[in-house]
Amino acid sequence: MEQERLQKYISRCGYASRRKAEELIVAGKVQVNGRQVTELGVKINPAVDRVKIDGQRIEPEALEYYIFNKPKGSITSVGDPQGRATVMDYLKDIKNRVYPVGRLDYNTEGLLLFTNDGALAQALMHPSQGVTKTYEVKIKGRVLDEHLEALSAGITLEDGPTSPAEIVDYGFDSKTNTTLVEITIHEGRNRQVRRMFEHFKYSVYNLKRIAYGGLTLVGVKRGAYRKLTGEELRQLKALCKLPFGKGPGDGAKGRKMLTKDNKTVRSQRRGAWR
Numbered sequence: 001m002e003q004e005r006l007q008k009y010i011s012r013c014g015y016a017s018r019r020k021a022e023e024l025i026v027a028g029k030v031q032v033n034g035r036q037v038t039e040l041g042v043k044i045n046p047a048v049d050r051v052k053i054d055g056q057r058i059e060p061e062a063l064e065y066y067i068f069n070k071p072k073g074s075i076t077s078v079g080d081p082q083g084r085a086t087v088m089d090y091l092k093d094i095k096n097r098v099y100p101v102g103r104l105d106y107n108t109e110g111l112l113l114f115t116n117d118g119a120l121a122q123a124l125m126h127p128s129q130g131v132t133k134t135y136e137v138k139i140k141g142r143v144l145d146e147h148l149e150a151l152s153a154g155i156t157l158e159d160g161p162t163s164p165a166e167i168v169d170y171g172f173d174s175k176t177n178t179t180l181v182e183i184t185i186h187e188g189r190n191r192q193v194r195r196m197f198e199h200f201k202y203s204v205y206n207l208k209r210i211a212y213g214g215l216t217l218v219g220v221k222r223g224a225y226r227k228l229t230g231e232e233l234r235q236l237k238a239l240c241k242l243p244f245g246k247g248p249g250d251g252a253k254g255r256k257m258l259t260k261d262n263k264t265v266r267s268q269r270r271g272a273w274r
Contacts, residue, residue: 003043006030006051014061014097014116015053029054061096065233066114068100068225069217076103076112087112090223101125102188110135110209111217114225123240124213130186131239134211135193140203142172143179147200151183157195163187165196168272178205213239 004012010021010030024030028038031052044051051058070076074085078099087100091114101113101121115121124131152167163186170180183193194204210217213236220226228236237244 003045006032006037006042006044007040009044009046009051009060010053010058012060012116012118013051013058015058024053031055061116063117064094064096064098064115065117065120065228065236066091066094066098066225067215067217067220067228067232068112068114069220069222070104070109070112071223072107072109075106076100091225104209105191105194108194108207108209109222110207111212111215111220112209113212113215120236120240120242123242124236125188127187129240131213132184132186132211133188133209133213134182134184136206136208136210137181137183137193137197137204138206139179139181139197140205141177141179143169143181143197143202144200145169147202148181150200151196155196155199157189157192157199159189162189162192162196166272182210184211 006025007018007021010016010024011018015021016024021030022040025037025040025042028036030037032042032044033050046060068087068090070087070090074087074089077086078088080086091098094114096116098114098116099121101115102125104110104112113121113124123129148167148169151162152165154162154164156162166184168182170182172179183196185192189195193207197204215228215232215236234244
């Protein structure tokens with residue numbers, strides 16, 4: 001096994017964040033093979049070295065992977081000094097420390113992944129991987145075809161041009177005065193989908209992420225979560241070109257259909273742009 005920085009190992013064991021681990025090292029609370037370590041930058045071999053904090057042995061947690069259906073009105077954070085609801089409030093039954101992969105803003109709902117596998121989380125969020133994210137967008141008023149075509153080709157926002165997107169237009173509903181659009185992107189900028197439509201002065205009525213890297217919300221109710229199957233984990237790791245070992249679940253194939261509230265999406269499409 002390759003060597004690993006001591007603070008990263010401590011974090012991977014779920015004992016503390018890397019920054020807190022560095023503080024523990026400098027404070028002289030960490031021992032490696034019985035020897036006190038106080039300098040940052042020390043590397044260990046996790047396969048043979050034994051690490052203790054205040055005399056207690058620590059070891060890496062078992063890797064866990066979950067799909068969560070985030071409701072509106074919660075922030076994607078492990079804690080909030082203002083006392084607002086966070087996504088962690090819905091995962092209190094999970095014993096090991098897991099954290100969200102990326103984020104959804106306060107008023108956005110839908111698919112959010114959780115794991116303690118740092119390598120996979122970083123790979124999924126890295127722009128070079130081009131992991132797709134599909135959103136169901138309900139917009140006030142009627143959306144013009146030329147604007148959807150422009151969004152699919154890429155537009156320029158205040159933080160630079162967007163990459164091409166795949167867009168499916170499900171049409172305008174005169175009863176609710178809303179247009180339903182499905183958009184797939186592979187970038188992860190802050191509030192990107194909202195800002196793309198706001199660029200053309202549209203107001204987003206509801207935004208929901210319905211797919212991430214081929215995974216969907218099938219069988220996951222709002223505010224609930226489930227473990228990834230072995231096949232779903234294999235799919236994600238293959239997408240990120242990471243080695244796949246023994247994963248959770250029984251290896252049953254994950255379903256790849258897009259869903260709306262756990263129902264198959266409508267097949268009748270008014271227009272689609274790629």
